[in-house]
Amino acid sequence: SAAIAAIGRIMVPRMVTSGYPEGHATALVAVSSVLALMIPPSIPMIVFAIATRQSVAKVFLATMLPGILLALVYCALNFFFLRKNTSIQVSPKLPMREVGKEIWFRGKRATLAIIMPFIILGGIYSGIATPTEAGAVALVYTLMVGFLVYRTMTFRNVFDASKDAAILTGSVIMVLFFLFILSRGMILAQIPNQFAELLLSISENKIVLLLIINLLLLMMGMIVDDVSGGVLAAIILMPVVQKIGVDPIHFAAIVGTNLGLGNISPPCAPLLYMAGGVTRLSLDKYIGPTMKFLLLGHLPMVFVVTFIPELSLWLPSLLD
Numbered sequence: 001s002a003a004i005a006a007i008g009r010i011m012v013p014r015m016v017t018s019g020y021p022e023g024h025a026t027a028l029v030a031v032s033s034v035l036a037l038m039i040p041p042s043i044p045m046i047v048f049a050i051a052t053r054q055s056v057a058k059v060f061l062a063t064m065l066p067g068i069l070l071a072l073v074y075c076a077l078n079f080f081f082l083r084k085n086t087s088i089q090v091s092p093k094l095p096m097r098e099v100g101k102e103i104w105f106r107g108k109r110a111t112l113a114i115i116m117p118f119i120i121l122g123g124i125y126s127g128i129a130t131p132t133e134a135g136a137v138a139l140v141y142t143l144m145v146g147f148l149v150y151r152t153m154t155f156r157n158v159f160d161a162s163k164d165a166a167i168l169t170g171s172v173i174m175v176l177f178f179l180f181i182l183s184r185g186m187i188l189a190q191i192p193n194q195f196a197e198l199l200l201s202i203s204e205n206k207i208v209l210l211l212i213i214n215l216l217l218l219m220m221g222m223i224v225d226d227v228s229g230g231v232l233a234a235i236i237l238m239p240v241v242q243k244i245g246v247d248p249i250h251f252a253a254i255v256g257t258n259l260g261l262g263n264i265s266p267p268c269a270p271l272l273y274m275a276g277g278v279t280r281l282s283l284d285k286y287i288g289p290t291m292k293f294l295l296l297g298h299l300p301m302v303f304v305v306t307f308i309p310e311l312s313l314w315l316p317s318l319l320d
Contacts, residue, residue, distance in 0.1 A: 001270070003033045003036045004029060004278055007029060007033075008026075008029045008275060008278040008279060012029055012279050020088060022281060022285065023285040023286035023288070024286070024289045025279075026275050026276060026279045026289075027275075027287075027292075027293060028074070028289070029275055029279075030264055030290060031294065033264070033271050033275070034260030034261070034264060034298075037260045038066060038070065039064055039067035039068065040064055040121065040124075041121065041124075043227065044227050044256070045059050045063060045230070045256055047230050047231060048230035048234055048252055048255060051235070052234045052238055052248055052252070054249060054252065056130075056131055057124055057127070057316075057319060058249050058252075058319055061315035062249045062253040062316055063252065063253050063312065065315055066301060066304070066312060070257075070298065070301045073297045073301065077292070077293060077297050081289070112150075113145070113150075116138050116145075119137055119138050125319075182235070191236075192236055192238070193239055195240065196243055199212060200240070200244075207307075209240065210306050213241065214303075217229070217255060217262065220233065221258055221260070221261060222262045222265055222267070225263075225270070229259045233259075237255075249313060250309045250312050254302075254306050258302055261294065261298045261299065261302055264290065264298075266287070
């Protein structure tokens with residue numbers, strides 16, 4: 001939602017000015033927003049790792065490659081859908097010398113800002129720091145650069161950001177608090193084990209069970225937010241995937257990919273409606289392009305991630 005609100009207000013008007021159909025531009029922002037769930041750092045995947053007691057770094061890496069591939073698929077589909085649209089204005093090509101000078105000039109100014117993601121991700125993936133420690137170091141670095149180098153940060157900015165972060169953190173903690181209570185109650189009542197036995201009684205075929213699990217995750221993503229969906233998946237479905245021999249890290253990738261699809265799939269589609277709210281378009285104007293992106297892009301990626309475990313296990317295996 002934050003990605004749609006922040007990027008959609010900037011990108012959609014710019015795309016429309018450049019000749020993009022307004023509905024297509026809205027759909028593109030909506031479907032691309034779930035890449036924030038798949039490409040780390042991702043709060044839902046951190047929560048899933050905590051709920052399943054898995055390595056945060058490995059869970060991050062499990063969805064990273066599928067997320068990058070999905071981004072490339074969306075780029076290709078966007079080009080294919082608009083290849084015959086002659087109203088799109090493309091910026092004139094510049095000589096390589098001018099391009100190089102522009103990249104150097106802007107890159108030089110942004111160097112200190114670009115370093116921050118490397119501090120967070122580099123610290124986590126190298127094992128030097130936990131996600132919490134990496135975030136703390138990045139915060140100190142941001143304050144130093146913002147106050148002393150760029151000099152664009154004010155105490156008012158810091159106060160507003162701290163207030164927003166406290167509200168977001170508090171809401172996530174409250175959700176997790178009650179979800180973990182629900183988890184403990186369900187475990188004591190042996191509901192996950194009973195659910196696992198129910199699914200195994202339907203079929204013992206691994207492919208059939210994975211298809212059922214994908215369907216359940218999709219429905220879960222339509223109804224609840226990604227954080228809650230990840231915790232519920234960990235509670236209810238983890239015993240099932242363990243019994244059929246699915247690696248927990250592979251299951252993390254399946255969960256992340258499915259919840260992202262559910263969040264933009266009708267009828268609930270919270271992120272889809274959020275995109276329409278940002279651009280003030282009615283659903284009928286952008287539902288068509290959205291379904292094309294989902295059916296030709298995200299849905300195939302769900303099956304690829306589910307049935308080709310090497311795609312999500314290769315990067316985590318490098319940490320072993």
